[in-house]
Amino acid sequence: MEFFLVLGIPLLGGIVLALIGHTRRAAEYNALFSLLTLIAAINLTVHIVNHGPQLLFQDQFFLDPLNVFLVALTALVGFTTSLFSRPYMRIEHHHGRLTVGRLRLYHSMFQMFMFTMLLALTTNNMGILWVAMEAATLTTVLLVSLYRTTASLEAAWKYFILCGVGIAQALFGTILLYFAAEKVLGHEGGALLWTHLNAVKGTLEPTVMSLAFVFLLVGYGTKVGLVPLHNWLPDAHAEGPTPVSAVLSGLLLNVALYAVVRCKVLADGALHSNLAGVLMMGFGLLSVVVAAFFLSRQKDIKRMFAYSSIEHMGIVTFAFGMGGPLASFGGLLHMTVHSLTKSAIFFAVGHATQKSGTQLMEQIRGLIKISPTVGWGLMLGTLAILGMPPFGVFASEFLILTTAMKQQPWATPFLLMALGVAFASIFGKVQPMVFGESTLPKLPHKPAMLPVFVHLALVLMLGLWIPPYLAEWYRQAAKFIG
Amino acid sequence: MNSILLQFLELVLALALAPVLTGWVNQCRAWLQNRSAPPLLQPYYQIVKLFEKDVVLAHHASSLFRSAPYFIFAAMALAATIVPTLSTDLPFGPAADAIALVGIFALARVFIALAGMDIGTAFGTLGARREMLVGFLAEPALLMVFFTASLISHSTSLATIVETLAHRELVIYPSMAFAGVAFTMVSLAENARVPVDNPTTHLELTMIHEAMILEYSGRHLALIEWAAALKMYAYSCLGLALFFPWGIPEGAKFASLAIGLPSLLIKLAIGGFLLALIETLSAKMRIFRAPEFLGTAFMLAVLGMLVHLLLETGK
Amino acid sequence: MNSYYGQIINLLAAGLLLLSFAMLGQRRILSLINLFMAQGAVLCASTAIVAFVTGQNHLYWSALITLLLKVLLLPAILHRLIRRLNIKWDVETLINIPTTMLIGIVLVIFSFNLALPISELAGTVTRSTLGIAMAAVLLAFLMMITRSKAVPQVIGFLSMENGLFFAATSATYGMPMVVELGIALDVLVGMVILGVFFFQIRERFDSLDIRHLEQLKED
Numbered sequence A: 001m002e003f004f005l006v007l008g009i010p011l012l013g014g015i016v017l018a019l020i021g022h023t024r025r026a027a028e029y030n031a032l033f034s035l036l037t038l039i040a041a042i043n044l045t046v047h048i049v050n051h052g053p054q055l056l057f058q059d060q061f062f063l064d065p066l067n068v069f070l071v072a073l074t075a076l077v078g079f080t081t082s083l084f085s086r087p088y089m090r091i092e093h094h095h096g097r098l099t100v101g102r103l104r105l106y107h108s109m110f111q112m113f114m115f116t117m118l119l120a121l122t123t124n125n126m127g128i129l130w131v132a133m134e135a136a137t138l139t140t141v142l143l144v145s146l147y148r149t150t151a152s153l154e155a156a157w158k159y160f161i162l163c164g165v166g167i168a169q170a171l172f173g174t175i176l177l178y179f180a181a182e183k184v185l186g187h188e189g190g191a192l193l194w195t196h197l198n199a200v201k202g203t204l205e206p207t208v209m210s211l212a213f214v215f216l217l218v219g220y221g222t223k224v225g226l227v228p229l230h231n232w233l234p235d236a237h238a239e240g241p242t243p244v245s246a247v248l249s250g251l252l253l254n255v256a257l258y259a260v261v262r263c264k265v266l267a268d269g270a271l272h273s274n275l276a277g278v279l280m281m282g283f284g285l286l287s288v289v290v291a292a293f294f295l296s297r298q299k300d301i302k303r304m305f306a307y308s309s310i311e312h313m314g315i316v317t318f319a320f321g322m323g324g325p326l327a328s329f330g331g332l333l334h335m336t337v338h339s340l341t342k343s344a345i346f347f348a349v350g351h352a353t354q355k356s357g358t359q360l361m362e363q364i365r366g367l368i369k370i371s372p373t374v375g376w377g378l379m380l381g382t383l384a385i386l387g388m389p390p391f392g393v394f395a396s397e398f399l400i401l402t403t404a405m406k407q408q409p410w411a412t413p414f415l416l417m418a419l420g421v422a423f424a425s426i427f428g429k430v431q432p433m434v435f436g437e438s439t440l441p442k443l444p445h446k447p448a449m450l451p452v453f454v455h456l457a458l459v460l461m462l463g464l465w466i467p468p469y470l471a472e473w474y475r476q477a478a479k480f481i482g
Numbered sequence B: 001m002n003s004i005l006l007q008f009l010e011l012v013l014a015l016a017l018a019p020v021l022t023g024w025v026n027q028c029r030a031w032l033q034n035r036s037a038p039p040l041l042q043p044y045y046q047i048v049k050l051f052e053k054d055v056v057l058a059h060h061a062s063s064l065f066r067s068a069p070y071f072i073f074a075a076m077a078l079a080a081t082i083v084p085t086l087s088t089d090l091p092f093g094p095a096a097d098a099i100a101l102v103g104i105f106a107l108a109r110v111f112i113a114l115a116g117m118d119i120g121t122a123f124g125t126l127g128a129r130r131e132m133l134v135g136f137l138a139e140p141a142l143l144m145v146f147f148t149a150s151l152i153s154h155s156t157s158l159a160t161i162v163e164t165l166a167h168r169e170l171v172i173y174p175s176m177a178f179a180g181v182a183f184t185m186v187s188l189a190e191n192a193r194v195p196v197d198n199p200t201t202h203l204e205l206t207m208i209h210e211a212m213i214l215e216y217s218g219r220h221l222a223l224i225e226w227a228a229a230l231k232m233y234a235y236s237c238l239g240l241a242l243f244f245p246w247g248i249p250e251g252a253k254f255a256s257l258a259i260g261l262p263s264l265l266i267k268l269a270i271g272g273f274l275l276a277l278i279e280t281l282s283a284k285m286r287i288f289r290a291p292e293f294l295g296t297a298f299m300l301a302v303l304g305m306l307v308h309l310l311l312e313t314g315k
Numbered sequence C: 001m002n003s004y005y006g007q008i009i010n011l012l013a014a015g016l017l018l019l020s021f022a023m024l025g026q027r028r029i030l031s032l033i034n035l036f037m038a039q040g041a042v043l044c045a046s047t048a049i050v051a052f053v054t055g056q057n058h059l060y061w062s063a064l065i066t067l068l069l070k071v072l073l074l075p076a077i078l079h080r081l082i083r084r085l086n087i088k089w090d091v092e093t094l095i096n097i098p099t100t101m102l103i104g105i106v107l108v109i110f111s112f113n114l115a116l117p118i119s120e121l122a123g124t125v126t127r128s129t130l131g132i133a134m135a136a137v138l139l140a141f142l143m144m145i146t147r148s149k150a151v152p153q154v155i156g157f158l159s160m161e162n163g164l165f166f167a168a169t170s171a172t173y174g175m176p177m178v179v180e181l182g183i184a185l186d187v188l189v190g191m192v193i194l195g196v197f198f199f200q201i202r203e204r205f206d207s208l209d210i211r212h213l214e215q216l217k218e219d
Helices: A001-022 A025-052 A067-092 A098-123 A126-146 A150-185 A194-199 A206-224 A232-239 A241-272 A275-295 A301-322 A326-357 A371-383 A392-407 A409-434 A450-464 A466-480 B002-032 B042-052 B063-082 B098-116 B120-152 B160-168 B173-190 B216-243 B257-281 B287-310 C004-026 C029-054 C055-085 C097-119 C128-147 C150-172 C177-205
Strands: A055-056 A061-063
Touching: A001 A025, A001 A067, A001 A098, A001 B042, A001 C150, A025 A067, A025 A098, A025 B120, A055 B042, A061 A098, A061 A194, A061 B063, A067 A241, A067 A301, A067 A326, A067 A450, A098 A241, A126 A206, A126 A232, A126 A241, A126 B287, A126 C177, A150 A194, A150 A206, A150 A232, A150 A241, A150 A326, A150 C128, A150 C150, A150 C177, A194 A241, A194 B287, A206 A241, A206 A275, A206 A301, A206 C097, A232 A241, A241 A275, A241 A301, A241 A326, A241 A466, A241 C029, A275 A301, A275 A409, A301 A326, A301 A392, A301 A409, A326 A371, A326 A392, A326 A450, A326 A466, A371 A392, A371 A409, A371 A450, A392 A409, A392 A450, A466 B160, B002 B042, B002 B216, B002 B257, B042 B216, B042 C097, B063 B098, B063 B216, B098 B120, B098 B160, B098 B216, B120 B173, B120 B287, B173 B216, B173 B287, B216 B257, B287 C004, C004 C029, C004 C097, C004 C128, C004 C150, C029 C055, C029 C150, C055 C150, C055 C177, C097 C128, C128 C150, C150 C177
Parallel strands: none
Antiparallel strands: A055 A061
């Protein structure tokens, strides 16, 4: 019961908001639905923590420490984003960038997007996982193209085509997976259920599984934004509305990576070799390095942070690729803190760009003068994402780096160098935006800075002290990933 | 003994039937285009008429120019006798396989191209160049088609290929579908049919085959026209042998002619009608499109081979 | 008897590949849609035969879905779209067609090579078709890369879906029904969204040429 609420509320929200999303209170309803989803998710999490992993509805849904933690995170970030988007979208409407009809589309698609991600996280069926990922692409395509400007249309088109093609590769991988599985499990239903596959993973045909994993990694990797499949990501982040950038970076990338990790567990079991890990490390490291160098060339603030997302997703992919309890623990922690920090940054960036009326960093100056909260929010968020202690990103990056030194010493110089380059480029650009002079007027609506500081406080807490039950939970999940 | 007689019969049949086939295609074309058709035997009348006329030679025509028609005619007649039509047990069979057949066609092509250039007129040279361009692209495609068939029957001998394809239990070869399309395209190009060349045109800038033989007259022209008809007949029989081999008698028995001959005639009639249909339905393409057309044919033939390797081996 | 059905499916597989190549070499949008329709029909036929051979009733349903969606509905939508958008010709490809074809051949060899070891493992009658399905997917991918107009790109996308579906039905005898329904729904919704997109792109750019969509890039 706890579980079906988690899926049912956003689905219902999507339908209801499709009908009433244009009314004056729609943003509040959106936040309300997100809040209810969050409550349901917390309730579910408590239930799973108390009762252990569960299979539901003829084994079609599966909840374990790995995905329930992502469910909780998704619901949380979804809720705070809906809080942030309330004033943000009002201001956009006020500026005339959006019509009422578009707002309805936005609210409805936001909830549908939450639904597809929660479905992708909780389903036990690898086929449904694919369907949900594709549906998430479709909803976000509509969200990215919301402004209907030439740039946003271009970004959405690119996003659709690239992710469509990518996800088609993932479907092929899924078919190959089924192909390998039906010989062991037979035709009757169960051959795509992850738990069933996991039980027999040692007997799956290695040749097929290695090919299947390559296709799955390329397919879902496109959605994670791994280099060289990342081209859609900066465009989609830069041209969509900022709340959408926040959920894309904070949530969608995580969910896609979650799909990759699920596949990796199966591939590792079948292959008796480290192929999956090596591939993930390769893609991860390449993403980190390439993204770090692209960072310094960015002029658009949202694009820059989009590249930063690629970089961090690369770090997490690398960590999962290394494997082992410590690296996986670090990867999970980094996933959490990155998604909290990055969404907080996008919230702050959203208000900053609204105040300045531009996304070009050269023209954004003196945020701390116009609005101290936005300025401090952006500054702290930037420090956090750059891995400054005492924030949580420092803890997770430290963990991943030390593990890398021990397990894959060759990779450490690349990682360190990339982190250094990223630090220099981002800090050098954010600093003058926050401090410096400006004569811009105030905004018509009060910015919602609460989500930013809540996120940053959580990240700070994770940097200083991980609550024991959370740590235990991470450990279980990490053991699971292997 | 039987087989030698049969071989001889095949030759006579080829010489006799080739102009009829051309006439039949022309008739079908006229019928499809709502024109009143020329008589079926029109090509004969033409050949006879040309034989009766005197030969007019250019002053500086070399002996090559004079001898080329005989070589071409001989090559085409030989080609037509190699292709199994009435029997698979032919004395010429072992002497020349599919690859040699392509060689014979190439020999004829070289002669006609050289003869076209011999006089030194602009059109002859232009036609010869274009002919070589078409041939250069068509030959590999034709070879690939043969290779696909050879892979199936493990032999390049035409007789063995026909026997394998026709006289075993029915097996569907997807690769032959590719090869069939490729072969059709190659035959259209090689026989100067519509999408590549137009056999009835004398519009100077677009012709290929006609441009080369502009200077010929009298019995030389008659032989060349006859050779062209033979070429089409040989290609048609080759197509039938590779893709619709049912009805070609195995071994050398006169009794089986009762089935073999009518089935050959029916298949040729249908084939000719289809050729006329293709010609009516398609428009002649620009000469610069011809490489693309033949490239596609080559690619299809290669694909056929690949498909064979993937789908049809290891069964 | 079974082996005959296997051969027919092989023949259909070859037909699918042939159609993929025809699409790759086709310049006209109208013919492209018709080819796509033919591909759907081949897919439908092969699915129905697999259903008959294996006696898996749910495959009849997926054959029906294919028929409705890929042979009737999507081509109808596409026809309607190009009529409304008034685009019938598409002469431009980014790479000329013979080169594209050659790359296509290389892709086919690549995928056949990749599929060979797998084909030997399959227990199904139609084990060899996996390579063809993979080739069809890659060819559709190539078509998307080489076309500069929006509509052919989308047809390429749909054709890629066809290849995947073929892999699912012929090589593995069909995915579970839920999954197939989900995939069909995604394709349909995606198509509708793209249809809306076409109009917006044209409204913004006065053209459906994707080369206008090149403002967003790294300097």
